Structure formats: C-alpha cells, structure tokens
Amino acid sequence: MTQLFFWLDILGTAVFAISGVLVAAKAGMDPFGAIILGVMTAVGGGTIRDIILDHGPIFWVTDSTDLVVAIVVSMISILFIRYTSFINYPKWILSSFDAVGLSVFVGIGVNKAIASDVNGLVAICMGVLTGVGGGVLRDVLAREVPMVFRVDIYATACIAGGMVHVSAYEYFGLNLENSMLLGMVTILTIRFLAICWHLQLPTVSAKHKQ
Template sequence: MSYLFWLDILGTAVFAISGVLLAVRTQMDPIGALVLGVITAIGGGTIRDIILNNGPIFWIADSTDLVIALVFSCLSILFIRFTSFNYPRYSLSILDAIGLAVFVGIGVNKTLNSDANELIAVCMGVLTGVGGGIIRDVLAREIPMVFRVDIYATACIIGGMCHVISHKILLFNLEIATLLGIVVTLSIRLMAIFLHLKLPIVSAKKSVPIKQPKTD
C-alpha cells in the first residue's frame, strides 16, 4: 500500500483533532466539536471535488476519510473531556500545519490525475489545504488563518509549485515529488509559526498633507 494512503490518513486525523481543539478553545458542546472536527478534515477536499467535477466526492466514493475523521474527532473529545491534559501552546498551529502540508500534496496529485494543467493543480492543492481550515475558523467565529498576515497560503503555493515542477519538469516520480512538496510546505509553515515570519500588510502610503498658503 502506497505511503500516500497513510499520509492521507495522517492529514485527515490531524485536521480532525485541530478542529476539536478549536472547538474546546471556543467552548463548544460535544456535537459542535464533532461537527467542527469532521468538517475541518473533509471540507477542503469536498470543495476541490465539487469544482473539478470528476465523479463522486471522495468521501462518498470511499468512506475511509469520513470514518477516520469521525473516529479521531470522537477520541479527541473523549480524551480532552476525561483527562486533565492541557495541550501545548502551539499544538493547534502545528497540527494545522501538518494537515495543511499533506492535503496540499494530495490536492495537487488528484488534480494532476484528472488531466488538469499545472496551474490548476497548484490552485486546487492550495484549496484542498486551506478549505477545511477556513470553514473551521468561520464556524468558530475566528479570523481564518489564511487571511492573517502569517505565512500560510504562501507556504501552500510554494510547496505546490515545488511539487508540480519536480514532477513535470524535473521528471521525479510522483510519490517523490509529492513528498518533496509536503516537506517544503510544512517547513515554511513551521518556520513561520516559530520564527513569527509574516508578510507585509497591504496599506496605502500615507499622503503628505498639502500646506495651505497663509492668508492675511
């Protein structure tokens, strides 16, 4: 069985856990936490498949990802509810970064396999990575990470481009290219988290006030 299958399982699991952690932080009930965990895990891929329109949505065609999302969401809820574990400060960001990197790679792969061009593959990879997190944050009434000044979508774009270039131009095996793209996306995102790397804020230059002539 390909390691990409296990990466898919990993990405689904960590995104589900990240959804539950945010639900806990925003004081949702267990049903809310379950919904948030599952939507975070399958949301991005669902949007991708609707846009590409290549047959049934992935979790309808094969319910493995949906089952994994449900199981890990429930386990996370039970673990947090019945233990005194306090998750580390950066746990949500790190789990989100892992899921983000894995899902970007999976999104690029699925798009390339659907015979779409390289630009669309990068766009769909980014959408697969950030889509679930955007839905999660909006439902929790948080500003989505992708809209903050942290390096987030930029990491997905660079990782997706490395993935496509290494496969299409450098002719690397698709699995190797996928792993390379995932490593690049994850490395950039983790550096942004721990080194507090940010993109410049878009703002207009301050205009110099025009001095009015003095009148007697």
C-alpha cells in the same frame, strides 16, 4: 511509498479533526457542533476540490476511511477536552503535526488535479484548496477570521509547495510520488521555519493622513 502516504493522510485527517474540535471548544459549542466542525475541517477542503474538479463521487463517499477517522478522532478529542486539560496543549505540538497533514493534503490535491488533466496553475490552486479549505470553513463557522487570511505563513507555504510539486512533474520529468515528496518537503520546511522563528507576513494596512 503508497503506504507511507496513506498513513500520513490518516495523520493529517486526525490532526485537522482535532483542530476543529479545539476551535469548537473555545467557541463554546456543544458536542454535536464540535463533531461537525472537526469533520468539516478534516474533509472540507477535499470535498470542495472534488466538487470543483467534477471528480465523480466525493472521495469520502467511495472510501469512507477519512470520514470515519475524522468522526472517531473528533469524539475522542471531545472526551479529552471534557475530562482533561488537553485544550491547554503546547501550541507548537499541534502546529507541527498540522504541518505534516497540510503537506500531504496539498500533495494529494495537486495529484488529483493533475489526474483530472487540468493545467499547472489550476493544479496548484486545487492543492492549496485541499490543504486550507477545511480550516477556512472551520473558522468561518466559528466566527473567526480564517487563519489562512491572517499574518501566519500558511497558505504561502502551500503555494510554494504546490509550485515545486507541479514544476518537478511537468518540467523535470519526475514521477508523481517523487514530485509530491519534493512539494511536501518544501511545505514542511517553510512551516517549521515559521513555527520556530515566528515568521509572519506583513499586514495590509492603510495609512491615514492626519
């Protein structure tokens, strides 16, 4: 099971790095900017989480696997975009892989928070931050409204998955691995339904009197 989580983490890191490079390409950034955006998307959420939790050395400092994967995938993505039509990929492909990475990152964030002996609400928040933090940094640097703040059902899926994860562990006595799996399944289900059926949250808009 641990090996499965490891490879899913690698997959999530790679997909998040690709999404950062794609945003950089659309914004007309140079290769250095694209690598920075790719790496920040991949490891940004976990970095912020570790800083908030005062978790000692940030995760990619003690084990640089995710950092290396993010850099290498970002560089390869730049070459693909430069010499192929990779940027015109079908949107559902990256969205589907992104859903897998998102579910793993949220689960890792919740587990790390629980290990830091915080309450359930904080654990959920740390899971959501781990999942969406890098994407928020990516979009802010690219001068876009972060996807998590738009109508797509994204952060909502993370919150639901985090709640299932924490509830399964704290109230139903499941171990962390099985609790994480339940949370991941919840996130994947909501995200895949949103992708397939184009589900969206209503926008917040004020009605102006004529």
